[in-house]
């Protein structure tokens with residue numbers, strides 16, 4: 001008896017879910033059929049209002065840097081809606097390697113380079129700094145981070161501060177001095193600072209993100225040292241920590257660099273231009289970061305449309321945990337760009353969805369997709385829920401109504417998944433004009449009873465399929481089967497369950513999700529008489 005599995009990442013067919021995991025569905029006794037993908041990227045334009053402001057001092061200082069940077073790049077950046085800079089951290093063992101990286105930074109689209117002197121294995125201050133300043137094709141920021149502030153330098157403090165003084169004298173555009181060392185540095189230079197060089201005074205908190213009041217006091221303290229630019233970085237224990245940092249950034253009267261480190265802080269790095277940050281850090285390669293959570297320059301520019309962001313840009317995102325694997329930002333940001341919509345769509349690593357929605361309650365945060373494990377709990381957080389989503393018991397798409405700011409939840413999972421399965425079943429016969437669903441009368445086994453499982457079970461039932469739910473936790477399978485009107489199975493029973501030809505298995509569990517994409521919810525042995533066909537979304 002021959003059987004086939006057809007699988008595909010279905011959600012590229014619709015907006016409103018995450019795009020990582022393929023729903024896999026198996027068909028007994030039908031030939032493997034490629035699924036043709038259609039993208040329906042409908043984006044509605046809406047009016048944008050935003051009360052946030054950017055201090056004029058910031059705009060002026062950053063623009064001074066941007067103009068020569070863009071000129072140096074032959075104007076290749078084109079029109080940009082903000083003056084927030086992208087700074088590439090340069091960390092290497094040797095000066096030669098640094099120079100290679102600096103050229104790469106320029107060709108990748110960075111505006112300036114942060115030269116991390118503490119990463120050099122051998123360092124001759126005058127000669128090396130002279131070379132780096134002279135040969136840099138981008139404006140420079142020199143940092144010589146000591147171990148006590150999260151860097152690699154563990155030598156004597158005097159030599160460290162003298163090297164920074166030298167960088168300033170030899171033509172650095174910026175130098176970064178830690179708040180803890182600024183008094184000693186000021187004593188060393190006796191106020192003798194070239195006007196060209198901007199002094200960044202920085203503070204790093206690797207433990208948490210303090211209260212708004214404490215961060216406000218920190219900014220005032222840094223400002224009082226004579227800093228041209230205030231920099232502080234905190235650590236995100238929760239994504240809502242970022243909101244406090246945005247508040248500080250948006251109200252700062254001095255140019256400010258304010259970052260929240262870690263995956264939960266990603267938004268602080270991407271949305272800098274919206275809140276008026278002086279610069280953000282973008283790496284040359286994935287994972288090669290100088291602080292946790294930094295995106296790449298290419299992601300900032302190509303994925304998040306960084307140059308087009310402004311105070312009035314609407315923020316959207318995918319709420320989930322884990323969420324970094326999701327391809328939704330690729331789909332939405334490309335769609336936003338292609339229709340000229342002033343929005344940005346980001347990954348949102350959320351632990352507590354209620355707290356998240358209560359914190360980001362302004363109309364600037366205009367809509368969210370919702371994925372594992374929040375699809376069910378988020379139903380309670382919406383002000384209004386579409387009747388179908390209510391019946392399913394899961395929401396994967398939340399829209400903030402522009403008129404009253406209320407959250408409206410709906411479910412697009414079942415439409416995306418079911419229509420993709422139908423297309424797969426129809427295959428080359430798609431033109432036959434029949435209005436009857438190929439799912440009608442079929443045995444449809446849903447593996448999983450979470451948010452996605454509920455949506456598929458509901459959708460397949462609507463199309464007239466006979467539903468069986470198989471789940472790790474049998475009680476959840478039974479509950480869903482009772483609601484939908486179907487049978488329940490344990491995962492173990494599913495291994496030997498193949499009562500008829502043409503039956504479909506749909507995997508809606510997190511098994512098979514990145515990075516373990518070869519894993520399956522039932523044994524390979526149980527699947528061996530099926531043929532697998534994978535269909536990639538065309539983004």
Ligand SMILES: NC(=O)c1ccc[n+]([C@@H]2O[C@H](COP(=O)([O-])OP(=O)(O)OC[C@H]3O[C@@H](n4cnc5c(N)ncnc54)[C@H](OP(=O)(O)O)[C@@H]3O)[C@@H](O)[C@H]2O)c1
Pocket residue numbers: 009010011012017018019020021022023371372373374375376413447448449450451452453471472473476508509510511513521
């Ligand atoms: N392609 C898309 O567009 C799209 C759309 C929506 C969802 N998804 C994907 O679908 C998956 C489920 O999402 P969800 O929102 O439904 O999550 P969820 O509500 O948390 O449900 C997770 C389901 O997976 C099962 N499960 C988890 N770990 C398991 C394990 N080790 N062994 C067996 N079963 C396990 C759970 O079983 P228990 O009940 O026993 O815990 C539950 O049935 C995620 O990977 C998500 O990314 C994809």
